[in-house]
Amino acid sequence: MKPSVITIEPNGHFCSDCAVRASAVCSSLDPAELREFEHLGRRVHFSSGETVFSEEDITTSFYNVLEGVMRLYKLLPDGRRQIVGFALPGDFLGMNLSGRHNFSADAIGAVTVCQFAKAPFGRFIEDRPQLLRRINELAIRELGQARDHMVLLGRRSADEKLAAFLLGWRERLLALKAPSDTVPLPMSRQDIADYLGLTIETVSRTFTKLERHGAIEIIHGGISLLDPARVEALAAA
């Protein structure tokens, strides 16, 4: 889909009111710094399915996710896709060494990001090591998640993959909303399959199987964890 931007609101907001103020990279900035920081970023909206950046693109911006969900993925030349993660509010995107994004990012549903041009952001960070430290923390956290995901991809069965995915996703949403046994799944079955290294049919069948066994209920736009303990047992296996 084309990367047409729906709305741009330069300076139309305040960092101090920002939903991700406490969790994003900005949590490392004091109020004075925040006021300066405010001028560097602009809110940009993307609608469902739009591509925020592509794998082969030269990196010109960093992004702070404010609202919505994004899929982060890599494609093989023949079209096979691996989703390497889902980005949620508070996530920071765009760090790399090569000068290119090494994965692509699409909006799943409506997404708002705070976009920073690379150069001014780089200058701002220069004399603020605590911001660098925060970015480093986020990178290290992601690295840990990436390693966990390698275990899932390399060594777990389809049932275990699905169960671990549901629990992991619920866990991540915990930071954003009240805990609940109803787990919204804004991404498609194909997205889930490409995240777990499965096919869409296997994802569908496995959901149905879990439902037949009374572990979950498939509801509109997500699933309900009827028997969390059973799902946890499956995921741990």
Next chain:
Amino acid sequence: MKPSVITIEPNGHFCSDCAVRASAVCSSLDPAELREFEHLGRRVHFSSGETVFSEEDITTSFYNVLEGVMRLYKLLPDGRRQIVGFALPGDFLGMNLSGRHNFSADAIGAVTVCQFAKAPFGRFIEDRPQLLRRINELAIRELGQARDHMVLLGRRSADEKLAAFLLGWRERLLALKAPSDTVPLPMSRQDIADYLGLTIETVSRTFTKLERHGAIEIIHGGISLLDPARVEALAAA
């Protein structure tokens, strides 16, 4: 295997002569800083198969690999293993958020590391943002490698996995030694299998198949790339 240390040489070396001086975290330090840094680390040797640290251990040290190869892995409760990477000279280990290593590390063959106690290293880094920046670079590089590996684990066939592994391993060794079509493989077949999400039998059969097709030759302690172009074609697929 027990973590018995073979040799300890406190201060028995100089950073300025260090083999990894130019590539490791220390490349961000100037000569004066390096002399101070020298007092923080101590060389520690491990022999083949010894565990340097374990997944569940509280992190008390950071490690800079000086010589040798290590396998970094995670275990599932039932014993399934996923190797999340191999560490080579210049690699930096021990960064984490939780206060615990989130993977285990064993020596493959003899290994020498430069070990830093967590607290003094943390203090040293405090007012040296360029060291922090260097650590961040290494973390981002690893994150990119981790994402590539997810694609391999989730979406590639056994043939592609092996071919990509051989080329990737050769590529990494390029930074350490002269380029060559002879690729040493210090790790066991089981290690390769656990890195690629395969079984030892499939690794063995796939090597044999590549050899029958004239793409590689299996030699003692490694393989020889007879037809690198063909292996590249397989890996790209």
Next chain:
DNA sequence: AAACGCGATTGACCCAGATCAATTTTGACC
């Protein structure tokens, strides 16, 4: 040099998950 042990290879068979092929359900738009 015989015996041992362990990693690697090879063969026979099997099965989890892929592939192929219909439906069925959902949702968006006149």
Next chain:
DNA sequence: GGTCAAAATTGATCTGGGTCAATCGCGTTT
């Protein structure tokens, strides 16, 4: 509310890679 198109489900069948089981090669020990 009827018409499509896309997403999801379900069924039938196939297969890549796993499992189980020898066997081989080779360095080590006695």
